[in-house]
Ligand SMILES: Nc1ncnc2c1ncn2[C@@H]1O[C@H](COP(=O)(O)OP(=O)(O)OP(=O)(O)O)[C@@H](O)[C@H]1O
């Protein structure tokens with residue numbers, strides 16, 4: 001280590017030296033970004049052509065449809081959407097909890113086989129929700145049940161990961177103290193880890209409910225129930241006022257759910 | 270680099286032993302080794318009839334920790350549950366299953382014993398307070414109550430009086446002394462208070478840089494004998 005001859009104390013550099021590997025990585029990343037922008041980003045000319053068409057589409061969408069029969073049907077579909085989100089999140093959390101425990105380092109009852117639980121959670125999380133929806137529509141048929149199964153898997157992937165991280169980060173001293181008292185793994189989980197992680201579990205769950213509402217809105221596009229079905233057919237049949245009414249309703253529902261979860265979070269904190 | 274080196278000691282049942290040494294000498298580590306909480310890189314431990322090297326087997330862990338009460342230097346309370354729940358957790362190795370997870374689930378007798386242990390450490394009226402709202406000394410006393418509630422035959426206490434005021438400190442040491450004397454329970458504690466070491470233990474063991482530098486009956490020792498433990502050579 002470098003030494004300052006005046007004091008013979010090691011010099012403490014404020015910035016770690018720039019190593020060539022990191023520099024090369026940064027350059028490569030920059031080149032990749034530039035190349036990507038060229039391929040898929042609209043050129044100014046294309047954007048100029050598209051803007052008026054977007055304007056006229058918006059014009060045809062307004063005012064939103066107000067036919068009571070349509071609004072009634074839409075309300076039923078919205079209710080179904082929220083039901084899918086709520087039921088899916090609930091069962092998803094139930095599934096994710098044991099998965100998180102089995103995957104958590106230092107806590108898992110599976111010992112070295114905890115990677116198996118990790119793999120399941122990763123699979124649930126990394127496959128996008130629409131792909132799961134396609135899978136479940138094929139497996140159980142069109143409708144809300146496929147949607148709920150999708151949300152369950154989605155939530156298990158999301159909560160499974162964040163629950164496990166919270167568990168691993170939970171207070172080690174209390175875990176060691178119970179261990180010294182002869183606790184089994186499951187005792188440590190429920191007596192020390194769960195109380196310690198409760199705020200984090202609740203936060204993660206509320207956040208995953210928000211995600212589930214957003215997800216369940218689009219699931220209908222592939223036939224897995226909810227409002228998405230109506231939206232898709234409105235666009236396909238050029239019923240633009242209906243589409244705008246549905247989009248407005250989705251906006252209200254998602255925003256309402258965010259307000260609700262924010263309020264719950266404040267109550268709990 | 271091993272933290273402890275060539276430490277060899279024999280503690281009889283019912284003996285009261287004080288372990289002293291400077292910061293970083295390895296006291297906490299030695300106590301953890303005895304309880305099988307950190308693996309041994311060499312050597313072995315025989316404790317409460319179980320002998321192990323490396324780490325104790327699952328069966329040994331269960332048998333050993335059933336009879337052990339361990340007070341940790343940093344208390345190790347579950348922060349978001351009540352003092353009473355923490356003391357109920359002291360029963361966690363006694364075969365009560367999920368009923369030792371929380372005071373709400375605990376059998377009546379366990380709750381009463383936990384209340385009595387809290388009263389023994391002078392914290393009876395605080396049973397309902399959440400652990401993370403307690404003062405340092407109160408939290409220490411909850412940790413002590415948790416370690417003695419199941420009537421262990423060996424109490425290992427890492428600086429049990431460190432965050433206590435002088436009066437509470439001697440009260441707690443007297444309590445330990447009495448428990449050990451009355452039930453033939455063995456007591457091994459660490460302390461930075463030489464008066465505690467000399468007056469509440471039958472024997473004093475001093476660690477320095479991971480080795481035993483002194484092991485003598487406390488009646489043969491004066492505070493001056495303990496001076497070199499904390500000073501360079
Ligand atoms: N988890 C750990 N990982 C690595 N080294 C550790 C760990 N715990 C303790 N040590 C090291 O072991 C040595 C002894 O620590 P130990 O906690 O046993 O000391 P101590 O005698 O209890 O000191 P104190 O009086 O400060 O409590 C120290 O040098 C410490 O850095």
Ligand SMILES: [Mg+2]
Pocket residue numbers: 296297298342427
């Ligand atoms: Mg220590």
